[in-house]
Amino acid sequence: MQQGVGQPEIAGRAASGTSTPAPGNTLYPHYELGAAYDEMFAPDGTVRAQYHGLNGRLQTLPSGELMRRQHVCEQSFLHQGITFTVYADAQATERIIPTDLLPRIVAAAEWEHIERGLKQRIQALNQFLLDIYTDGHVLKDGVVPRKMILGSRHYRREMRGVAVPHGSYVNVCGTDLVRREDGAFVVLEDNLRVPSGVSYMLANRDVVRRAFPNVFRAARVRPIEQYPNELLATLRSLAPFQEDVSIAVLTPGVFNAAFFEHAFLARQMGVELVEGRDLLVNDNVVYARTTSGLKRIDVIYRRIDDDFIDSLIFREDSALGVPGLFNAYRAGNVILANALGTGVADDKAVYAYVPRLIRYYLNEDPILPNVETFLCREEKSLNHVLANLDKLVVKAVGESGGYGMLVGPHASAKERAEFAEKLRADPENYIAQPTIQLSTAPTLVDGQVQARHVDLRPFILHGEETRIVPGGLTRVALKKGSLVVNSSQGGGSKDTWVLSQ
Amino acid sequence: MLARVADSLYWMARYVERAEHSARLIAVNLESMIEQSPEDAEAAWRRVAAALTGEDLAGADAFAVTQALAFDRTNAASLVSSLHLARDNARQVREQLSTEVWEHLNKLYLGTRDPTARSVWMHQPALFFRQALEDLFTLGGVTYSTLRHGEGWRFLELGRHIERAQLVSRLLDIYFGVGSPSRLLPPPKYFDWLVLLKFCTAFEPYCKEYTAALKPETIAQFLLFDAEFPHSVRFSVDRVVEALGHVAPGAPPSRRANCERLAGRLKAAVDFGHIDELTGGTIDAFLVNITRQCEQIHDAVYATYIAYDAETVL
Incomplete structure (x- = not known):
């Protein structure tokens, strides 16, 4: 890391071909802007408004100071034992989830939009669950194929007619959002079963706030520490x-x-x-x-x-x-949160129908759009997917955590051919989506500030009322160019700052 | 408090106590063997091995014994095994411990697994065990001063002192007993009595009470019946009685009765016992009886508070 005060220099990204000419600045010599939307820099290399404070601080930090603070941050995680178990090899190994010092910053207006969209979505999803476990109007009206729901491995026949408090099946939801090239937030998937990661959201805040106390205060970041209390209030509201x-x-x-x-x-x-x-x-x-x-x-x-x-x-x-x-x-003698059988609604096939469900139940247009999704169960889509495997991300319907998935553009010809076999054998089990260039955010890699792809998982609480703490877990793909952010696949995480104005 | 949590805390304390006992016996013996003849040193190691494992390791040298008692993971009585099990139990109930207690125990455990630990042991073995001992003392202090002295802490106390009473009884049996394995060993000499006191951190407190004139009878009197010395059997039994009075605050007297009766019976034996009545081989039976009563209290605690049949409390 070199010290310097001057104009930001942003190197071109050879692979994507869209290099951005920018004036010289020694702080960001390795920062490459590509086709993806960047959270900190506009395409012309100027710093976006919400990042002005952080940028100013980075410009004045002495050489090596960022690395030192990153180290303090990691030590703190180590001592607290904030670890994640990885099952990829035969022997499960325990390791520290890599945490990145540089916060991802969300402007107040952007968050206001996200929050409205999330509230709308959880409302529709809970109504959908109530419907399919009681009267099944949505199936009778043919909005969603009956076979797809009743045949889903996550549909719980045992839940038919079981009353849940406030009609709320999903009490804790983690929705994965990504930002498209055009800067719009879209929903990548809903996690309606037992979403995790909220402790990392809080742990990240704890260390990053201490690393940038002055920037944090000046930026007027909205607090998230009330999450456990709000979770408790949500759980309490479910009791009779x-x-x-x-x-x-x-x-x-x-x-x-x-x-x-x-x-x-x-x-x-x-x-x-x-x-x-x-x-x-x-x-x-x-x-x-x-x-x-x-x-x-x-x-x-x-x-x-x-x-x-x-x-x-x-x-x-x-x-x-x-x-x-x-x-x-x-x-009715005990309440479970989340209710049983919610997995049927975060199935990647049902996902494709959520915009229609929002219109069906709420008579509103979806505030947060979906990613365009091809259902391989439909022959036309399957053919399209097979012909375009090199451009698409294919996911198994019932899997999560990045398992059972093919990222077409990053896979070898052999991997694609093998996956095509699986697809033909069991098309109903797969969906495909175009590869989205997830937005990039400044990340400290090997002592340098570099652009890495990120997503955002806010946590939505739903009981008697809907509560969302302003923020979420920003997951970051630490490998250069990688779009896989899952912690089980080498992803890290960042603190997420939602500004109050 | 959840029964499972009480179980983990109880065992965590027992294993910590066992680790401390092992570390002290080995450290003291390593330090004192320098002044002994090879024959006396061998007898001393056999006593240590017998006290820690119940086996007679005739012919074994200091290196082999310490290796087995310190680092052998297959040996359940070794220092690393005890620390490993203590930490495993702590990890399951981390949210019940203070950060300080957890981090201290975790560091202690990681420290003995560290490759540099072996090199310290190779070059300055006594130092290695002294260090471990010091860390264990610190852990005791941190536990005392950072945890709420509520039910969880009472289960820690219960585990620690049931373990300690048994360990001290077994150690005394090696020196005073006439049955196996002590009868295989040569009778202790003056120096061996000194070492016995040091095994229990009792040398200085003993001298204050009885002067430096080391007599086997007064040593036994002190380690069994002194009311104020923390490593006497009586002291530990008092703590067990005290802890049992505070665990499971919501349990009705009828459920508590059996544990309290057993603890009270043991307390009477050590409160009113005297070494003069334990002559002519009866000390053997007395020590065995203490160990057996500790086991009965353990069983009763499990049957009453931890592994009880749910039908009995519905």
Whole structure:
């Protein structure tokens, strides 16, 4: 890192062919603007308004100071043990999620738009879930193919007619947004089952605020620390009574990839962290085994997938859940958040229908658009996808976390051919989308400020009311040019600053 | 408090206590063997091995014994095994511990796994164990001063002192007992009694009470029946009784009765016992009885508070 004060110089990006001529500045000699929208720089190389404060600070920092602060940041994560487990190799390895010092900054007006869009979307998705588990108007009206819903691996027949509080199935949602080349935020996917990452959002804020205290204060960044409290209020609002509500976070245990987050949220909310073996069901009531005897549990924020939650109803080989839990739930004696069976609505095939669902239930135009999506179940689309594999991203419908996915432009001919076979064998299991040049944001790589692709996962809470803390987890693809931001695939994360004006 | 959490805290404390005991026995013996004849040193190592593993390692040298008792992961009594298990239990209940306790224990565990630890051990073995001991003392202090002295802390105390009472009893049995494995060993000499006191950090407190005249009977009296010395059996039993009075605050007296009866019975034995009554081989039976009573208390705690049958409390 060289020290310097001067004009920003932005090197051209040879691969994309769209190089941007810019005046000289030694601070950003490695910053390349490509076809993607850049969060900090306009195409002409000028710094966008929301980044002025940060840019000014970066210009005056002595040489090596950024690296030093990055190091302090990483040490703090190490000591707290903020780790993620990766299952890619036979032996699961524990490692620290790479965190980047430079915040991603969202202007006030941009956030206002995102927030409205997210509220609209969660509203429609919850109405959709209520509908398909009760009357099924949307299926009768032919808006969504009946076979696709009832045949989905995540549709829970057992949930038919089960009443959920406030008609709210998805109480905690993580929606992945990306920014297109034209600067518009679009929805990449909804995570309606057990979305994770919120502890990283809070941990990032904690270290980055300390790294740039003055810029942070001057920028008037909106706070996010109230998240655990809002989550608690959301969970509380689901209980049928308000006095002495007993709430617990249900974790698969210490070997789960997100155990840190489960323990973190339980501690921050001041509620018990329980494992399946701590709970038992008697006469359709759920109890926790305490030293003083059995304690009734009223609301469970469960971080265990549907399949594993009750071995009597779902997978019988599951030792993680609680036998009898589902019957207690159906009897109304315990509330589960999220409700069971929400996975049917974040299926990548259903995703393609969400704009139609918004119009159907709310009679509104979607505020946040979808990414154009080809359903391989339709023959015409399948042929189009097979012919354009080198330009498309193909995803397995039921997978998440970046597994079972092909990024066409970055795959070898052999990988594409292999994937084409899988596609032909089981087209209903796949969707395809054009590769979107996710927007880029300044990221500290090897001591230099470089452009890396990012997405944004805000967390939406939905109970009696909808609450969204201003911000989210910005995930960043640390490999140059890579569009895969998942932490299981070598992605990192950043603090996200939403400005108040 | 969740029963599972109490279980983890209890075992975390037991393993920490076991690690501290192992580290101290090895450190003291490494330091004192310098002044001993080879035969006396061998006998001393056999006593240490017998106290820590219950086995007689006749003919083993200091290197082999320390290697097995310090770094052997397959040996459940080794220092690394104890620290590993302590940390595993702590990790499961991290949200119940203070950051300071967790980070200190984690660092301690990582430190003994560090390759430099082995090189310190190769060159200055006693220093390695002294360091571990110092870190364990710090952990004790951090635990005392950063955790709320609520139910969780009481389970830590319970685990620590049930373990300590048993470890000290077993150690005394090696020196005073007439049964196996002690009968295989040569009778202790003056220097060995000194080492025994140091094994229990008791040398200086003993001298203050009884002067430096080391007599086996007064040593046994001190380590078994002193009310104020933290490594005496009586002191530990008092802490066990105290802890049991505070765990599971919501449990009715009828549920608590059995644990409290067993702890009270043991307390009576050490409160009113005297070394003069333990002559002619009866000390053997007395020590075995203490160990057995500790096991009974452990079983009762599990049956009452941790692994109870849910039907009994519905």
